[in-house]
Amino acid sequence: MRVKLTRRLALLFVSTVLSAWAVSCAEDAGVDTGYTPIDGGEEAAGGAAGAGGASGTGGGGGWPTSGLGSPCKLDADCTSKQCTDIGQSKPNKVCTESCKAGKPCANGGYCAWQPEKGYVCVPDTGSQCSQCAASADCKNVGDECVTSPLFDRFCGRDCSFDGICPSGFSCVSPSAYGPGGTPDGGAPEGGAPEGGVGEAGAQPDPHRVCVPDSGDSCPCSDKYAGQTRTCFQASGAFTCEGKETCNGSTGAWEGCSASSPKAETCDGADNDCDGVKDNGTDDALCAGEGPKPAHSSWVCDKSAGQCSVGTCDVGWARYPTNLPPSAGCACQVEPADQSPASNDTCASATPSGTVSDANTNALTLTGRLSSDTDEDWYRFETVDADNGAQNDYHIRIRFTAPAPSNDEFVFDVIRGSTCASTDAKHSELTEYDWCVDGAGTDSGGAAIGEGSCGPSTSRHCGPHDQSYLVRVHRKAGAVGSCSSYTLTVTAKGGDACDFSQATGTCDAQVNQQ
Secondary structure (H helix, E strand, C coil): CCCCCCHHHHHHHHHHHHHHHHHHHHHHCCCCCCCCCCCCHHHHHHHHHHCCCCCCCHHHCCCCCCCCCCECCCHHHCCCCCEEECECCCCCEEECEECECCECCCCCEEEEEECCCEEEEEECCCCCCCECCCHHHCCECCCEEEECCCCCEEEECECCCCCCCCCCEEEECHHHHCCCCCCCCCCCCCCCCCCCCCCCCCCCCCCCEEEECCCCCCCCCHHHCCCEEEEEEEECCEEEEEEEEEECCCCEEECCCCCCCCCCCCCCCCCCCCCCCCCCCHHHHCHHHCCCCCCCCEEEECCCCEEEECCCCCCEECCCCCCCHHHCCCEECCHHHHCCCCCCCHHHCEEEEEEECCCCCCEEEEEECCCCCCCEEEEEEEECCCCCCCCCEEEEEEEEECCCCCCCEEEEEEECCCCCCCCHHHCCECEEEEECCCCEECCCCCEECCCCCCCCCCCCCCCCCEEEEEEEEECCCCCCCCCEEEEEEEEECCCCCCHHHCCCCCCCCCCCC
16 A cells, blocks of 8 residues: 655654754763753744754753754754854764854853854864864864963863853963963953854964863863873972873872982983983983992993993003993003004014023013904014034023913014014914024934034034014903913023924024034
């Protein structure tokens, strides 16, 4: 069976459905239901009745379900003929009415600027004091994300039209309220815009928003439970900043995370909360590290946030490097390494004197290697004196310190005065001998050595005078220390001359004719 509805019944049916939908959406928006019509009951009631639904004036009102504040899609859906997009609220499009000077908006509503409609009455959706990062985070059109003097950010509702704000809030310019500003409160200068609506587009000056009377951030209540604000801990001239959270059930701000200001230390943090990390003298910042490092001072490495040993005093080095920082620069640098022409190369070898086989006097070469790459070069002369019928010339080089054993130092030998690379048999030595103070034969049976010699014998006596160059360095893989070493050099005496070593591993010995 087909049922044909009359036009009037159909309109009534649609209006009833829309009214029911409007009621639920208005409740979702959190709109106050204590409504009083702006222009009297006839216009509001007539509009509601004309739409075919329930009137907003019945039963005490509120934003009426078929009038101001009700959900809409088109201007034609509203008694005021204004269907306005009010922002991120739900519903985001509701019936509004142009604000009029001297006539407040309905209960629960306030004037806000809408670029397409000018100043219009919008429902209060509770956006005031909601936390935000940008104005787009605020629910209602005209709301602005403002920055408090404490750098908190929250939504402030538009009050430019009439200067009206909720209790406990003042209508001020955002720039006057924010950091560095002074809240000036009160109604906008010059009063409400003439006519109430203004031209659509850019909002006319003065532009103002609602902010707390305290000039601080928003108050704590159950409405703002869980929101945070800036808090402080002060000590002396310094104040530390943190965050505290609103306990909605007690209405109190709790749990301030700010630390108490304390003396600045070298740790990469702003301990005294003056806005600068690790500021102060190195001695003050590193006072907690203990006494001043030996032959140095403390330095705050601000990139790492920790104290380290500063520049060593002249004549001292920080070696070995595995020592704790408190040890400072405990390795004394030998004088030769302190001069611009150090003895770290063959060309700058330290002249160290002369040894002769005319006596048993020794030459001592003492030094210290103050880094992993440090090395010491020495130059000395040897004299083969005329001993008569035999030659006592016997060059001997030995480590006599460190004692009782040496597992750290080695030396290389160049027999001559010309700097050159040393071969394997003259490198990495701990002892060295070059001698003629004996008698023997070489592998071919030729007489060698000058244990007994003379002009009329088969062995003729020297001389074998020669310069020597010696390089002292650390043995590969040895654990470095700041221990000193001593090389002892003699030109007479020592172990018996081993002529089995005369060729191959030792320098060739040539008899002088």
